[in-house]
Amino acid sequence: xxxxxxxxxxxxxxxxxxxxxxxxxxALKEELKKHDLTEEVNIVETGCMGSCQLGPLMVVxxxxxxxxxxxxxxxKEIVEExxxxxxxxxxxxxxxxxxxxxxxxxxxxxxxxxxxxxxNCGIINPEDITEYIAQxxxxxxxxxxxxxxxxxxxxxxxxSGLRGRGGAxxxxxxxxxxxxxxxxxxKYIICNADEGDPGAYMDRSVLEGDPHSVLEGMAIAGxxxxxxxxxxxxxxxxxxxxxxxxxxxKQARASGLLGKNILGTxxxxxxxxxxxxxxxxxxxxxxxINSIEGKRGEPRKKPPFPVEKGVFGKPTVINNVETxxxxxxxxxxxxxxxxxxxxxxxxxxxxxxxxxxVNITGLVEVPLGTSLRTxxxxxxxxxxxxxxxxxxxxxxxxxxxIPAEHLDVPMDYENLPQLGTIMGSGGLIIMDETSxxxxxxxxxxxxTVDESCGKCTPCREGTRQMLNILEKITTGNGTMEDLDRxxxxxNIIKLTSLCGLxxxxxxxxxxTLRYFxxxxxxxxxxxxxxxxxxxxxxxxxxxxVLNRRLA
Amino acid sequence: MEAxxxxxxxxxxxxxxxxxxxxxxxxHGTQEALGYLPKEVLVYISEKLNIPLSKVYGVVTFYxxxxxxxxxxxxxxxxxxxxxxxxGGEAVLNALCEKLGIKxxxxxxDGKFAVRIVRCLGCCGxxxxxxxxxxxxxxxxxxxxxxxxxxxxM
Numbered sequence: 001x002x003x004x005x006x007x008x009x010x011x012x013x014x015x016x017x018x019x020x021x022x023x024x025x026x027a028l029k030e031e032l033k034k035h036d037l038t039e040e041v042n043i044v045e046t047g048c049m050g051s052c053q054l055g056p057l058m059v060v061x062x063x064x065x066x067x068x069x070x071x072x073x074x075x076k077e078i079v080e081e082x083x084x085x086x087x088x089x090x091x092x093x094x095x096x097x098x099x100x101x102x103x104x105x106x107x108x109x110x111x112x113x114x115x116x117x118x119x120n121c122g123i124i125n126p127e128d129i130t131e132y133i134a135q136x137x138x139x140x141x142x143x144x145x146x147x148x149x150x151x152x153x154x155x156x157x158x159x160s161g162l163r164g165r166g167g168a169x170x171x172x173x174x175x176x177x178x179x180x181x182x183x184x185x186x187k188y189i190i191c192n193a194d195e196g197d198p199g200a201y202m203d204r205s206v207l208e209g210d211p212h213s214v215l216e217g218m219a220i221a222g223x224x225x226x227x228x229x230x231x232x233x234x235x236x237x238x239x240x241x242x243x244x245x246x247x248x249x250k251q252a253r254a255s256g257l258l259g260k261n262i263l264g265t266x267x268x269x270x271x272x273x274x275x276x277x278x279x280x281x282x283x284x285x286x287x288x289i290n291s292i293e294g295k296r297g298e299p300r301k302k303p304p305f306p307v308e309k310g311v312f313g314k315p316t317v318i319n320n321v322e323t324x325x326x327x328x329x330x331x332x333x334x335x336x337x338x339x340x341x342x343x344x345x346x347x348x349x350x351x352x353x354x355x356x357x358v359n360i361t362g363l364v365e366v367p368l369g370t371s372l373r374t375x376x377x378x379x380x381x382x383x384x385x386x387x388x389x390x391x392x393x394x395x396x397x398x399x400x401x402i403p404a405e406h407l408d409v410p411m412d413y414e415n416l417p418q419l420g421t422i423m424g425s426g427g428l429i430i431m432d433e434t435s436x437x438x439x440x441x442x443x444x445x446x447x448t449v450d451e452s453c454g455k456c457t458p459c460r461e462g463t464r465q466m467l468n469i470l471e472k473i474t475t476g477n478g479t480m481e482d483l484d485r486x487x488x489x490x491n492i493i494k495l496t497s498l499c500g501l502x503x504x505x506x507x508x509x510x511x512t513l514r515y516f517x518x519x520x521x522x523x524x525x526x527x528x529x530x531x532x533x534x535x536x537x538x539x540x541x542x543x544x545v546l547n548r549r550l551a
Numbered sequence: 552m553e554a555x556x557x558x559x560x561x562x563x564x565x566x567x568x569x570x571x572x573x574x575x576x577x578x579h580g581t582q583e584a585l586g587y588l589p590k591e592v593l594v595y596i597s598e599k600l601n602i603p604l605s606k607v608y609g610v611v612t613f614y615x616x617x618x619x620x621x622x623x624x625x626x627x628x629x630x631x632x633x634x635x636x637x638x639g640g641e642a643v644l645n646a647l648c649e650k651l652g653i654k655x656x657x658x659x660x661d662g663k664f665a666v667r668i669v670r671c672l673g674c675c676g677x678x679x680x681x682x683x684x685x686x687x688x689x690x691x692x693x694x695x696x697x698x699x700x701x702x703x704x705m
Contacts, residue, residue: 015674018688052676198632201673236579236616238673239685275579277614280670294574295606296613312572355634355675362676393633429633443636447670453613 004042006083007061011122013048013208014240020071021056027072031079041083044131047209047244049122051109051362054094059122064103067092096359096381109360112379114341116349117325118365121209126244129251132212138257140328144220145267148331153224154180157327159335161347166192166283166320167398167424168500169346169413172327175317178307179225182315187227189218190311190318192288193234193241196280197396198447200427202351203321205363207234207241210325211248215271217324219258220331222269225317230271233288236278245273280397280451284499285318287453298455299499320425322351342368346412354380356429357387364428369410372402376430387432391515395424397444397451398504400511401437420511422504436533437516438523442470444508452501459502462493466509473520476527476536483520487513557595559584564599571602574610578617587618623658623665625704628682632671639693640679644668646694647681647701664704 010016010025025043032038049057054068058078065088067078074092081087094101094109101107115121124131132138144153158173179187191214195203207214218230234242249271252258260268279297281287286300289311310316326348330338339347346368352375355361359381366375372392376382383389391401394411400421402409409415416423431440445467454460466489472478490506497503513520522530529536563580567573577596582588588611597604611617629644644655647666651659658665674680677690681697689700 014688015676015690018674018677018680018690052674055676195673196670198636198671199634199675200671201675204673237669275576276616277575277579278616279614291575292572294572294576294602294610296610298613353675355678356637361634361678396633427633429637431637435637440637443633451670 002042005040007042007044009044009046009049009059009061009122011047011049011055011057012045013052013055013122013205015048015052016055016057017240019055019069023072024056024058024070024075027075028079031075032083035079035084037079037083044125045127046123047121047126048205048363050113050118050364051360053361059104060088063088064105066094066101066104066107068094109362109364109379109381112374113365114349114367115365116329116338116341117206117213117322117351118209118363119329120213121205121363124210126209126211127247129212129248129255129257132210136332137212137328138216140331141216141219141223141257142263144331145223145262145265150180150224150226153220153331156335157224157330160330160338161335161345162323162326162330162338163346163348163413164320165322165326165350165425167395167422169423172319172323175307175319176221176224178305179227179315179317182308184315186229186312186314187225188311188314188316189221189225189227189230190285190288190292190316191218191230191232191324192283192285192318192320193232193238194276194283194288195235195238195321195425196283196451197398197425197427199355199393199429200353200396200425202353202363202426204238204241206321206325206351207238208244211241211245212252213325213328214245214321215248215252215258217319217327218271219262219269220327221317221319221324223267225315227317228268228270230269231274231292231311232271233274233276233282233292236275242273242275249273279453280447281453281499281501284501286499288318289316296453298453299501301498322426343410343412343414345414350411350423350426352411352426352428354428354430356393357383357432357435358430359384366411368412371408371410373407375411375428376407380430383430383432387434389430390433390435391431391437393421393429393431393440393508394427395422395504395507396427397447398422398500398507399424399427400507401431401440401515403515420514421507434531434533436529436531437512437519438470438474438529439531439533441509441512442467442474445470445505448501448505452505456496456498456502458493458496459498459505462489462497463502463505465489466493466506470509473523474529474534474536476523478520478524480521480524482524483513483517486510555591555595557581557592560592560595560599564596569599569601571600574600574602574607575614578611582617587621590619621662624663625684626665626667627701628667628669628672628685629655630670630672630674630678630680630682631668632673632675632678634675635671635679638678642694643679643681643692643697646697650698650701664701 163169282297287297291297563577680690
């Protein structure tokens with residue numbers, strides 16, 4: 001193995017690339033050549049490092065110096081000052097509240113996180129299986145299929161208390177056990193990578209930054225339940241993740257870690273990719289099954305559940321990306337290790353995509369039960385100058401808002417539903433006083449109206465009626481009776497819709513009505529939008545746009 | 552109807568197998584090769600995969616990704632995900648549409664540009680963001696910056 005003096009990790013996540021990461025990398029390589037350093041400095045393209053807003057990012061080891069917003073012009077100075085003379089380029093270091101943080105471990109954004117799912121993201125080259133293996137990758141699979149029985153594997157996952165990270169939080173071990181008990185020669189494992197919530201990109205970052213962790217999790221699941229084949233159902237909107245998964249599958253097959261007789265045992269398991277085609281409802285598991293079968297992605301009624309009768313009528317385990325990425329760690333280090341993090345009923349960590357009106361946006365992994373305040377203020381650095389925290393939105397179009405008075409709520413599967421929202425897949429949008437809560441509710445409802453598949457009436461017609469009422473209110477034509485109508489209609493839709501999409505669609509409205517009813521009333525009685533977002537009667541649309549610009 | 556030959560479709564069918572469950576993947580590959588899904592091609596696929604044309608049409612129209620008509624030369628996808636929305640994505644969208652004289656989801660008369668609303672490009676750290684032609688992503692936009700980018704493609 002070659003020994004390098006310096007390892008320069010350049011983030012090649014989609015957002016850093018969009019911010020110009022490629023140009024910087026080319027310039028850096030050019031400079032290294034000029035100074036004859038190519039044998040001493042190793043450039044590694046990694047997956048997402050997390051703090052997307054400050055990209056393109058580069059971390060230089062052994063010290064762990066972190067550079068933000070690097071441009072091609074900076075390459076010369078970095079090479080001449082840092083790589084040759086050992087003096088980090090101060091002006092490019094992480095700055096926060098006038099303070100500089102020279103290394104990764106000093107930065108509060110990173111120091112306060114606990115990385116289990118994102119253990120390799122931003123550290124290894126996702127396109128090279130040997131880097132994953134060097135980090136202990138595929139050891140869990142080897143342990144499972146050579147030292148453990150299928151029952152052992154299921155027991156460890158059950159004991160770990162891992163709950164499905166796609167949103168509903170169903171115990172993963174129990175799901176596996178149900179599929180294991182099915183008497184069938186053919187069974188399937190599906191990885192649900194149809195990450196559709198607006199504002200959520202946790203799964204994409206895992207797939208782009210550490211695709212093998214998901215493949216390994218799927219193979220372990222396959223062994224446990226007795227499946228020979230797995231599908232990854234991924235959004236067509238994620239081309240980089242698709243590319244990296246294709247590379248990872250090819251490399252895993254070539255190394256004998258996927259395919260026939262894995263590691264010389266009689267366990268065989270292979271994985272194929274299936275691309276979605278732009279339908280939000282396909283994230284719902286029964287709709288996803290229809291889509292894999294080449295049909296319209298309309299949900300089926302449950303029961304029968306997928307573990308009994310899933311894809312092609314066979315028992316099928318459907319797990320989310322983040323859930324599967326946890327599996328290798330649980331198998332390798334044991335259930336008690338996993339239970340060291342999080343709470344009694346919600347063990348482990350959760351990755352959130354922190355976005356909106358917060359100083360540092362990006363991917364954040366924290367133990368379940370961490371307070372919202374810690375995430376927003378300690379890790380996210382608080383709300384931009386001059387503005388105040390108003391609410392956090394979780395769970396996307398299926399979730400609700402958490403107002404300022406509940407900033408200390410522990411973020412876990414028990415506490416969030418009590419506040420009228422859900423954990424969801426991990427989208428966490430922070431809003432300040434310039435966001436109108438009625439407008440936000442309307443935004444999400446427009447989304448579900450667009451994405452409702454139309455199969456069942458409560459969802460298809462009900463959400464449209466709710467949207468009509470919101471349109472009335474936000475243009476100054478609402479009445480107080482409309483609020484009761486919204487609540488009644490919302491509760492009926494929740495009770496009577498066929499699938500999860502409809503059953504949760506009213507949440508953004510019901511939740512904002514619960515905490516920000518005064519804003520609805522201001523729109524109705526005073527014909528006024530307190531946050532100056534909605535263009536009420538007589539107001540010009542330009543004003544709305546201007547306000548947006550100022551905000 | 553007598554179907555013509557479509558080598559691009561044949562290639563996809565060979566890759567995925569001539570079975571009903573290959574439909575969506577075959578449509579993906581075909582659209583990538585032809586740019587959109589003309590009627591004759593759908594007839595051809597329906598015969599080759601042995602799926603009624605009505606079902607093929609049902610699938611094509613169910614998914615947003617599939618197009619029955621030729622697309623614009625440059626498609627500007629304006630993100631209206633939550634993060635972009637709260638950070639002023641709407642102003643960016645309006646500016647682009649105004650400049651091109653079209654409404655969202657329309658194509659300009661010369662067929663050169665289309666502006667489309669998409670739900671989250673997954674670039675929330677760069678909000679508000681747009682993606683041009685599905686690959687070039689631009690973030691942290693203002694209406695002025697968006698127009699500047701648009702002009703580069705004109």
